[in-house]
Amino acid sequence: MASLSPKLAVLIDADNAQPAVVEGLLAEIAKYGTATVKRIYGDWTGPQLKGWKEALLKYAIQPIQQFRYTTGKNATDSALIIDAMDLLYGAKLGGFCIVSSDSDFTRLAARVREAGLVVYGFGEKKTPTPFVSACDKFIYTEILVDKEDEDETVAPRSSAQLKQDTRLVALLRNAVEASSDDSGWANLGPVGSNIAKQAPEFDPRNYGYRKLGELVVASGLFEIEKRKLGDGTTTATYLRSRRRAARKPAEG
Structure with missing residues (x-):
């Protein structure tokens, strides 16, 4: 029997979020569970939150009045x-x-996690690191906005640009190493899980790629191997550091 989709509470700070993200936000949340509670907090008597009102009606988000x-x-x-x-x-x-x-x-994020529940954070790239790190996963809302102007979207970074990002390189290599077998090969699935534990804010879309697999291929840091599973109708992606592969003849 298939497991039920987790029930999620979506709590929005209207003073620190933009109505333009709502559609992409709810679509993103649907990947992780069902938004059974949708509430947004702010002072609705003033003009500063006027832009939210249409979104609240369209997406059935309950406004919670809080006077200043x-x-x-x-x-x-x-x-x-x-x-x-x-x-x-x-x-x-x-x-x-x-x-x-x-x-x-x-x-708040830390306390919810202490209780054994998952916390997904959503905020702009200016969000302070402590809040980002307190979440199980943090998604920057800039990548959730549907921009009509194609020039405004995040352009995929080249291999050279990705390799210049020392934090990204270390993150990918450490995750592959931690997930690898004795021969150095690691399944992409566990690699992604390891990355999430190291860096809640990691998302391949921040680098212009839809999937982690696309990002690791573009980086040029790893050997890529597709392996058939079970009856041969499905495949899994395996990675191995090119540095490790280059050392192998000398170790033999």
Whole structure:
């Protein structure tokens, strides 16, 4: 029997998110589970959130009113956090999607994970590192916006550009090494899982590629091998560092 899709609570900080991301956001969330709770927090009496109203009706997102009682104090954050804790203990959820670029939700993300639930974070690239690292996975919302102008999309980085990104190179090589067998070959699936544990914000779309497999091929860092599985109708992708392959004759 197929497992049921995890139930997710989507909590949006309207002060730190843009309505243009909603369609792509919900499509992305659908990859991980079912958005059974969809709430957005802000002061809806003012004009600053006017752009959200059409999106709320179209996607059945419940607005939660939070007045600004004191200048300089963010009451929206407090309301979202209180609701999240109520849902954590009162609803049967598989995880939370926190949509904000605000580091104030760092402790919330950590607390939800301590309870054994998955946390998906969504925010702009300016999001502080502590909040990003507190999530199981963090997706930058810039890649979720459907841009009509093709020139505005993320152009695929070349092999030379990818190799110049020392953090990316180390991330890929470490993940392959950690997932490899004695001969140095690693299945792409476990490699992706290892990367997610190391860097919640990693996403091949940030480099202009739809899939991890496309990114590793473009990097030129690995040997690529397709292997047939089971009855031969399906295949799996295996990787091995070119550096390890080059050392092999000398070790023999």
